[in-house]
Amino acid sequence: MDSKTKNRPLTPPPDGGRPTLKTIAFMTGLGITTVSRALKDAPDIGAETKERVRLVAKQIGYQPNRAGVRLRTGKTNVISLVLTLDEEIMGITSPMVVGITEVLAGTPYHLVVTPYSATKDALAPIRYILDTGAADGVIISRTEPHDPRVALLTERGLPFVTHGRTEMGVVHPYHDFDNERFAYEAVRELVERGRKRLVLLEPPPHLTFYSHMRAGFERGLRDFQADAVSFHHINIDHTLVEIRDAFETLMRSDDPPDGIVSGSGSGAIALIAGLEAANKTLGKDADMVSKVPSDFLRWLRPEVVTMYEDIRVAGRELAKAVIGHIDGQPSETLQSLSQPEFQSAVQVSIKR
């Protein structure tokens, strides 16, 4: 107890602030380096020493200083969620953030939200993160078939995951909802209800899941023998008013659709409004199947058939995938596709 108390932090106890390695070094009589290595379970530190260090660290509630680690190693312990400021009205951001943070809670990672305005370059936040080393991993959404963000991140070697897939021959982590399947099953459902003239409210053409959803829709039309009614000039990125007005016009036309597949929950609302503005009744003049991120429609318009896309789960998957990527797991193992499921007709218990 005295033969060992020689050098070490010759300086007195660091002070009253939060504990650092120096504090532990002082308390254990060890060198700062030793303490550092002991806490990372390095092989050249004695078992008993590690034990002592860990005990003291725990007792005094030591938590490594993020700035110190970051400065020295470049590791930020930050995951960046890159978002458009102009998010959909039905706000998928909430459950997404919740899902992500649920996973991050058990890790040293913090979630930083990095926005970009749609009027600007979607690459801007990516460049910022790359240039400033602001994060260890990135989560991006609104993925395009040839996504420049994916190209840039891959080239620069920064781990990331996309919400949605790409078609650029690059193997990378992703999580996606099976929109092909969704549209296919939606068509099946409508045809089973005797509908034959179907319309699709689709995603904007530049996003990857546009072609997925269209493909599923068209495959369904073929397999179940129904016809498509064109609604091509309108997509889920249009305003609710635009969608409603366009759909009202369509429903007032000579040969209106009798089955509707809506690629978004908020779009569905506008479609319903348009349909009713044309003096038609949902469930009578037409049936509708919609993808939804919440329980809303099911409560207010039970006549709509809904397929639930669980964004919270998506957030969890995305978070797990980026971390996996950071940890060096092969990208192939970090890809997942969630299957659509029809929501149970009536009300199951809802959280909170």
Added chain:
Amino acid sequence: MDSKTKNRPLTPPPDGGRPTLKTIAFMTGLGITTVSRALKDAPDIGAETKERVRLVAKQIGYQPNRAGVRLRTGKTNVISLVLTLDEEIMGITSPMVVGITEVLAGTPYHLVVTPYSATKDALAPIRYILDTGAADGVIISRTEPHDPRVALLTERGLPFVTHGRTEMGVVHPYHDFDNERFAYEAVRELVERGRKRLVLLEPPPHLTFYSHMRAGFERGLRDFQADAVSFHHINIDHTLVEIRDAFETLMRSDDPPDGIVSGSGSGAIALIAGLEAANKTLGKDADMVSKVPSDFLRWLRPEVVTMYEDIRVAGRELAKAVIGHIDGQPSETLQSLSQPEFQSAVQVSIKR
């Protein structure tokens, strides 16, 4: 050009990575300290020197290393948004995050989302932030009259802002929606429609805006001479199913309410479901006024009178307030109350 090129970063150009003060020092032939001070416009640096430094810094795209600044000064340039993982179904988080980031975009601040699960201590994330110095400012919601988080943050001197007010004699920044006024105007509206037996779906009693909303409701009852129907055991934090079932029971009772004030948009959905389950019709057997965070209800149930609470604006106000607090502005000047407004009856253009 040579008489000055004496000492300075004797070491060669920092290297190919991102530029640091050293890079600029090398390029300008100045000392690192001088460059640092020049960039902060310190008074002891010559005007021309500052100009040169600024020019070079801009040219090479210098951005201060956050870890360096943080380690040395303790300034994190982080604002922490503290959230419950169990957010309401109608997700106010999305627009809130958008509003906050809109303001932070013009500042050096990053937004970090710090969650806590409702099952745990709401103080935990606050303690974490205080103990680790994780943020320069904090945004908290679900504010209580005697909020331990406010007490702790005040005591420790960490800038913060609350979404909602407190009643603890502490002057602090806040942004709030005028729920008193909302409930009062809601009662007025219902009475003007000939309704006399009113029910309130209120916030949970431990939150501050519970008493605000109740006070407005009761003042309205007095001023406009209507009666209250008790629905006390249920509040907006209950599940949709619980609310619906309870409300169905109430509507089937001997003397059901004919006017409904809903303190939340998602609650309104459950109330409508309950009312209809009791074979009543909204607009005929009863009218309803609801506070809403989106355009949903207005589109799907135009018979509901809605008052819009703009969460995005709230996010902006909150962000401005924390930053103001950090900058040392007096708390009194960082308090704001947003007034409820009835939404225009039909559809105005909706964003995206």
Added chain:
DNA sequence: CAGCGCTACTGTATCGTTACAGATTTGTAT
């Protein structure tokens, strides 16, 4: 022309951590 004060600039130490290159001790083979 010594001394003072001012302007403009600079070196050193430091924040907390880790990479790296030792240093010390002990045990073992020779």
Added chain:
DNA sequence: ATACAAATCTGTAACGATACAGTAGCGCTG
């Protein structure tokens, strides 16, 4: 004994920025 390896532990430097305590040069006063 001597050398050598293995097992443990340690000091120094560095990441990038800033606080602080200078220093150098200049003009002016008396």
